[in-house]
Amino acid sequence: MNKNVGIVIVSHSPDVARGTADMVRQMVGDDVPLAWCGGNPDGGLGTSVPDILAAIDRAWSERGVAVLVDLGGAETNSEMAIEMLPEERAGRVLLCNAPIVEGAVMAGTEASAGSSLEDVRRTAEELRPA
Amino acid sequence: MTNDAAARGRLIRAMAERLIAHAEELTALDQAIGDGDHGLNMKRGFETVLAQADTLAEQPLPEALSGIGKTLVMRVGGASGPLYGTLFLTLGKTLPAEPSAADWPSALDAAVAAVKARGKSDAGQKTMLDVLVPVLEDLKRGGDGLPGRLATVAHAAAEATVPMRAVRGRASFLGERSVGHMDPGARSSALLVDAVVAWLEEKA
Numbered sequence: 001m002n003k004n005v006g007i008v009i010v011s012h013s014p015d016v017a018r019g020t021a022d023m024v025r026q027m028v029g030d031d032v033p034l035a036w037c038g039g040n041p042d043g044g045l046g047t048s049v050p051d052i053l054a055a056i057d058r059a060w061s062e063r064g065v066a067v068l069v070d071l072g073g074a075e076t077n078s079e080m081a082i083e084m085l086p087e088e089r090a091g092r093v094l095l096c097n098a099p100i101v102e103g104a105v106m107a108g109t110e111a112s113a114g115s116s117l118e119d120v121r122r123t124a125e126e127l128r129p130a
Numbered sequence: 131m132t133n134d135a136a137a138r139g140r141l142i143r144a145m146a147e148r149l150i151a152h153a154e155e156l157t158a159l160d161q162a163i164g165d166g167d168h169g170l171n172m173k174r175g176f177e178t179v180l181a182q183a184d185t186l187a188e189q190p191l192p193e194a195l196s197g198i199g200k201t202l203v204m205r206v207g208g209a210s211g212p213l214y215g216t217l218f219l220t221l222g223k224t225l226p227a228e229p230s231a232a233d234w235p236s237a238l239d240a241a242v243a244a245v246k247a248r249g250k251s252d253a254g255q256k257t258m259l260d261v262l263v264p265v266l267e268d269l270k271r272g273g274d275g276l277p278g279r280l281a282t283v284a285h286a287a288a289e290a291t292v293p294m295r296a297v298r299g300r301a302s303f304l305g306e307r308s309v310g311h312m313d314p315g316a317r318s319s320a321l322l323v324d325a326v327v328a329w330l331e332e333k334a
Contacts, residue, residue, distance in 0.1 A: 040167075040171070040174070040206075040207025040208070041174065041204070041205050041206075041207050042207070044167070044170070045167070046167060046171065046207035047207060047208075048204075048207055049203050049204050049211065049212070050204055071165075072209050072298075072300060073207075073208040073300075075209075076209040076211075076212045076213065076248065077208075077211060080203055080211070080212035080215070080216075080248075084203075
């Protein structure tokens with residue numbers, strides 16, 4: 001069981017998601033469970049609910065998972081995925097209202113310090129546009 | 131009426147074929163004010179629905195509608211997946227196994243409320259709700275001319291999104307420049323209403 005909160009990155013573009021994950025990984029190494037997804041079910045730009053569910057599964061931590069998204073569709077699809085989680089995981093995945101790259105790096109750093117899911121989200125959201 | 135599999139199959143195909151046939155038009159509308167993926171996204175979702183039409187039609191109507199919703203959620207790939215998915219899932223959850231005409235206003239009421247919650251939106255923001263809300267209100271009003279009247283209401287409502295300014299979704303980035311174009315989600319909702327009304331009239 002991982003002792004740190006996990007991070008999931010959801011972008012319309014797989015390149016953006018992977019690049020963002022690389023940046024987080026460089027900051028926090030393997031201390032934080034980390035997964036990304038990007039692209040619609042046919043591989044074009046967009047997001048996919050099954051892919052988001054799979055990414056949450058890969059980054060799963062008993063302490064919870066923070067999800068970072070880019071644009072509106074990624075947010076709506078992530079909210080839908082979070083609602084579809086099995087009951088035992090409900091309430092332990094939170095969406096962060098923050099810019100994807102900066103938010104993921106901040107969330108990853110906070111998570112690597114062993115902070116709670118709520119603290120991880122709060123730190124990411126300090127970057128929220130006013 | 132909705133208790134026979136053949137009729138349910140016709141309804142499912144009517145909705146799917148209508149959306150697929152208008153995919154390019156929806157894409158063109160979305161290119162004007164969004165990211166241009168609405169047509170392809172709806173097409174991908176409804177092509178899967180079409181492929182499942184026989185299996186879906188064998189189930190009672192609420193389960194069939196929930197099945198459509200689940201497929202749209204999993205396959206569409208844009209915000210319209212969860213939004214239309216929620217509409218169908220909520221109809222499926224709310225309708226009784228053998229719905230009568232009287233069950234539809236309250237079921238659509240619940241479904242439209244769920245779409246509002248999912249999109250954190252309401253009528254007047256240049257979205258699909260600008261069609262769904264007036265259609266719901268007209269359905270609740272009842273009286274003569276249903277269901278045909280609903281298609282007229284839906285098309286007028288989609289047309290009425292042209293001068294609106296978007297405040298939700300990608301179109302909101304354009305601000306004033308979103309004015310002057312029909313909302314693609316409003317258009318796809320009107321197309322769905324069309325398909326359902328045509329199906330009801332064919333049966334009548």
